Amino acid sequence: MSVKTRIRWIGRHGVARVVIGRAHRRGDLHARILSDPAARAxxxxxxxxxxxxxxxxxGQLMMQAVSHQAVTDILRSDAFAVGFDPEAMPFLARKLFTRVAADERIVGPIDPPSLLVTNPPDHTRYRRLVSRVFTAKAVEALRGRVEERTAELLDAMAARPDGQPLDLVSEFASLLPVTVIAEILGVPLDMRKQFLTWGSMAAPVLDIGLSYQQYVESETALEQMSDWMYGHFEKLRREPGDDIVSQLVHLDDASGQLDxxxxLAIAGLLLAAGFETTVNLLGSGAVLLIENPDQRAALEADPSLWANAVDEILRFESPVQATSRRSIRDTEVCGVPVPTGSFVTAMIGGANRDPEVFPDPHTFDVRRSNAKEHLAFSSGAHYCLGASLARLEGEIGLRRLFERFPDLSLAGKPSLRSTRTLRGFDQIPVHLNSNRPAEPEPHAV
Structure with missing residues (x-):
């Protein structure tokens, strides 16, 4: 890679790696999670x-919030902004960060104008343009499509030779959400595995302190995806469809044309967010239910618990473990002063196991009465647009999976992803172990 790439890595991750390592050696708990593989697992x-x-x-890196109340207050407060302010960096680091800017054609999930790092009024505008795709009514209209795609994937799994193990992530948990979101965005289905590859390679950019190799792989994936998307936009300008990207490409001036x-920022984030977190939800949910047969039995006895079970999975193993905010004025959180310019990590994974809110928080319980109070989809202005779709895919996908293969079992140890911000499995070897006659697939509702 070029000298410019190495300088960008130094400014964006190399310096951070040194700082994190030093903080870890000095006993910083946040740095422990970032540096220690055992703590990350x-x-x-x-x-x-x-x-x-x-x-x-x-903390030595930034302030840390793990209590449910503190994390909620941070996510909902207008005293905090998203994104990074280079002006707050030390002089040398700022020069390294800004001297060699990233390729303007590439927009990653943490590069403006991505919704993840955009504040009002731009964030309000972008969010309004895409929110209609994820209204409760619009998502419910997708139920039949999700049922159909789920049935197709389960049929393909059932057609494999008896006794042959398969990877539940690559054969099911990743394919279901990427297929649905690809259809919504007008992306050809034959591109779905390519987007999964790009997404997997680019996912580490949400973390700080990447190794040089990780950074190069992520940048390469983003560059390739960006080039493909620009070509896709040109095609949709000539041959528009009825998908959301076609609508965004053809916005008129009155609606606020997008460059x-x-x-790319909107379509790329929707595509990535539309499957990345849901892959983790489906994978973690499957493992939890395999390892907790009593909970699986409870769902079999009372299928009305499935919606609540999805929320309990999201609480217990949050697909997104943390997010950060920057204070834009002097404020306080739960009585603790936060000066202007302070960086705060809101540890969602920890807030979702706060015993003040969730009794016996380290127990997985599909009957938990307040499971829906989790913060897995964030809160406030940046509440996840695709939350309803993720819940729908989680409920249908997991329910149909265990109805079709009630004896599903692990064929080896699941492999956790190496990412820190995103938590889930990249491989789950399973045996279908179902010798029962195949039941008719349920009709789409």
């Missing part, structure tokens, strides 16, 4: 340690 004891120190804990970078 099981971060919950460390979350408990941080929470025990107070609602908002000063190519804005189109």
């Amino acid at each position: 099981d971060p919950y004891p460390t979350y408990d340690e941080i929470r025990a120190r107070g609602p908002l804990v000063p 190519n970078r804005e189109l």
Whole structure:
């Protein structure tokens, strides 16, 4: 890769790696999660340690919030903004960060104008343009399509030779959400596996302190996806469909025309967010239910619990573990002062196991009465647009999976993703172990 790429890595991740490593050696708990593979595999004891120190804990990297109340307050407060302010960096780091800018054609999930790092009024405008796709009515209209795609994938799994193990992530958990979101966005179905590859390669950009190799792989994936999307926009300008990207490409001036970078930011984020977190939801949910047969039995006895079970999965193993905010004025959180310019990590995975809100929080319980109070979809202005679709895919996908293969079992140890912000499995070897006659597929509702 070029010298410019290496300089960008130094400014964006290399310096951070040094700072994180030093903080870890000095006992910083946040740095422990970022640096220690064991803590990353099981971060919950460390979350408990941080929470025990107070609602908002000063750290060598940034302030840390793990309590449910503190995280909620941060996510909902207009005293905090998303995104990074280079002007707040030390002089040398700022020069490294800004001197060699990224390719203007590439827009990653944490590059403006991505919704993840955009604040009002731009964020309000972009969100309004796409929110109609994810209204409750619009998502419910997708139920039949999700049922059909689920049935097709389960049929393909059932057609494999008896006794042959398969990877539940590549054969099911990844294909269901990417197929649905690709249809919504007008992306050809024959591109879905390519987008899964790009998404997997680019996902680490949500983390800080990437290795040089990780950074190069992520940048390469984003560059290739960006080039494809720009060509896709041109095709839709000539031959529009009835999908959301066609509508965004053909906005008139009165609606606020979008340039190519804005189109790429919106379409790319919707595509990535439309399957990345749902892959983790389906994978983690399947493993939890395989490992907790009593909970699976409860769902078989009372199928009305499935919607609540999805929320309990989201609470117990949050697909997004953390997000950060920057204070734009002096404020306080749960009585703790936060000066202007402070960076705060809202540890969603820890907040979702706060014993003040969720009794016996480290127990997976599909009957939990307040499971829906989790923060897995964030809160406030940046509440996940695709939350309703993720819940729908999680409920239908997992329910049909275990109805079709009630004896589903692990064929080996599931492999956790190496990412820190996103939590889930990249491989789940399973045996279908179902010798029962195949039941008729349910009719789409």
